[in-house]
Amino acid sequence: MFADLAFLLYVGHLIADYPLQTDHQAGHKALPGVAGWRANIVHAATHVAVCATLLVLGAAVLGCSLPALPALAALLWIGVTHSVIDRRWPVTAWMRLARQDSWAANGGAAHVDQTAHIAALVVAALCLSA
Structure with a gap:
């Protein structure tokens, strides 16, 4: 069950992060102010919506049920963590802590x-499959 859920959430992430993310969201989601937060929240909400859709479809195809409260908690986790990570400061802080300045300057942040x-997503899938 974990592998199925993790795969569904990963595919949802790819769909929301690449074909469904607009240029505006990509360019503004880390900026300070209302416009930055708006782009960030809409992008994170897209992740939640896509992952929720895939979880519902996946549960139907797999013939299983996902308890509502853990599913809602997992989707909230996905939205919040995606939003925070996309503000970029956590990645910058990690790379500075890990002494990855050269790699950061050469595309490693992505x-x-x-x-x-x-x-x-793995944490969310683990919680859903427990």
């Missing part, structure tokens, strides 16, 4: 960002 998102 990989650390995606790794953080996937780790959050």
